Amino acid sequence: MPVQVKINGIKMSAEPQETVLQVARRSGVHIPTLCHLESVESTGACRVCLVEMKLGGKTQLTTSCNAGVEDGMEIMTDTPEVQKHRAANLEMMLGRAPGSQKIRALAREYGVYESAYVPSEDPAIPGCILCELCVRVCEALGHSALAAVSRGGKKYIGTPHDKPSESCVGCGACAEKCPTRCIEMTDTKKTRTIWGQTFDFVSCETCGAPVMTVRQRTHAVETKELPEDYYTTCVACKQKNLAGRFARVGS
């Protein structure tokens, strides 16, 4: 049974399993997010997707990424109250990640240019806003190599006991999706170093360029129903080789 909600005064029909963010985006209403991906669990960690929600005479601020819609809900996505709280959250995040372009750009939209907040001690990972998107991405990929370690001001993201994780395959998805790009990943032609561990690359059969890490390949061969020899050539050589093959067929 679809439910009826109002977003910024406009009536919308929604499915009961949908979140406020999904309905808003579907109807073309922009809500900023930093730690949200449709394919992983939403935790509302970054709190920039805050909206004002009115239900049964009660108004409250809530994170839209993990709030389910309910019949009769009235949602306002851009009130002064919402803007004030988003700005405050962004100022705190800017204090932790002053070098992040994404956070700087979003903070600027809310009139925040500098942060009065400074982390009380040197963070284990500079620039980390502890949104745990990396943890959730890793979990969604079936590796679960990362977790939040310690509590309070000392909390940081790491591998179990800060030792090289056996389940990490070195795919680098955590680093790619990190909103502040604070996860250190160093690639050379032969190896990738991430989370205190160095992985060997599968080298392209034709040119020697890296294709993926050996461990990621092993995992892919085990879990995907694709032939093993799919992962032996780099993207540029694959295309070039195919162009040559097409040309021979054509001539």
Add this chain to the structure above:
Amino acid sequence: MEKTYVVIPKNCTGCRTCELACSMVKSKRDEAGALGKPRIHIYPTGPQRYMQMTCLQCVDAACVKACPSKALVLNEETGAVEVDEERCVGCGLCEAACPFGHIRFDRDLGLPLKCDLCGGDPACARFCPYQALEMRP
């Protein structure tokens, strides 16, 4: 699917206008810098011979099979396999899985780049001066 994307290599002069047109229409994000990266590439295959290479939009695509987050979805209207940026987890398996090299994982954006037929009206075909790329009924 009303029209089919057709590649006619014998008409191609290797001018690479298609690559430029692709870059231009795909460069909407400020993060990527001024120009986007093209989803079509021209390869010289002999004297005065060129081959245009872009996604074949496979029906039973390896990239779709490899994607762990269902971020590659078939647009039934255009027949193109499209990237759902809100779902991509950035593992890069699509690039490794495609046997043809037609999907490239961009480490700056954290997203794969592939041809989506521009929603049914591809810029490369519109801009090709020699009718080497066409949308045919």
